[in-house]
Amino acid sequence: GESVGLHLPTLSVQEGDNSIINCAYSNSASDYFIWYKQESGKGPQFIIDIRSNMDKRQGQRVTVLLNKTVKHLSLQIAATQPGDSAVYFCAENYTGANSKLTFGKGITLSVRP
Amino acid sequence: EAQVTQNPRYLITVTGKKLTVTCSQNMNHEYMSWYRQDPGLGLRQIYYSMNVEVTDKGDVPEGYKVSRKEKRNFPLILESPSPNQTSLYFCASSLLSGQGYTFGSGTRLTVV
Numbered sequence: 001g002e003s004v005g006l007h008l009p010t011l012s013v014q015e016g017d018n019s020i021i022n023c024a025y026s027n028s029a030s031d032y033f034i035w036y037k038q039e040s041g042k043g044p045q046f047i048i049d050i051r052s053n054m055d056k057r058q059g060q061r062v063t064v065l066l067n068k069t070v071k072h073l074s075l076q077i078a079a080t081q082p083g084d085s086a087v088y089f090c091a092e093n094y095t096g097a098n099s100k101l102t103f104g105k106g107i108t109l110s111v112r113p
Numbered sequence: 114e115a116q117v118t119q120n121p122r123y124l125i126t127v128t129g130k131k132l133t134v135t136c137s138q139n140m141n142h143e144y145m146s147w148y149r150q151d152p153g154l155g156l157r158q159i160y161y162s163m164n165v166e167v168t169d170k171g172d173v174p175e176g177y178k179v180s181r182k183e184k185r186n187f188p189l190i191l192e193s194p195s196p197n198q199t200s201l202y203f204c205a206s207s208l209l210s211g212q213g214y215t216f217g218s219g220t221r222l223t224v225v
Contacts, residue, residue: 032213043203044203100158
């Protein structure tokens with residue numbers, strides 16, 4: 001079947017380098033944001049989330065930064081590994097809504113050995 | 114293991130032949146949702162359910178039906194499939210509103 005990664009912008013990084021994946025979100029009322037990773041043939045997998053009362057949150061090798069002023073979200077991956085190669089989606093949610101996540105179009109991360 | 118289980122993983126069918134894609138979650142989540150994923154269009158919500166017997170339309174509900182008779186199950190029904198419903202479908206669930214979803218592994222549907 002056709003890959004979900006087709007038609008998406010691609011970020012190519014060298015193994016061991018840090019990756020920064022950016023996302024512009026659309027709704028200024030959104031108050032919860034998530035990054036998902038989708039590997040070929042699998043469903044989206046939760047990576048990290050952040051609420052609008054924070055501007056930074058760190059996980060294991062990943063950091064999410066939120067800039068509400070310009071409606072911008074970024075995901076930083078430290079020491080990128082081949083296993084990080086995937087499509088990455090940001091998603092936004094307004095908790096007054098139906099729990100619907102609105103997804104960005106996604107970015108393909110390709111890690112060069 | 115906490116998970117969302119969809120079946121089947123792959124399905125090829127003919128136009129007009131009714132089909133059901135099943136979805137079950139074992140996490141006692143209240144919220145469940147169906148998304149379709151198409152190249153260039155990303156993930157779009159079809160229907161969602163906030164609890165048993167409570168369902169509502171998402172962004173692209175035309176041609177689909179859902180039901181939520183039990184908390185754990187949320188089947189997606191295509192009464193008369195058409196080729197434009199060829200897509201990759203994901204079921205997802207979450208414990209509470211405003212939290213992230215856990216996704217199933219997907220169902221790739223082809224309608225010929």
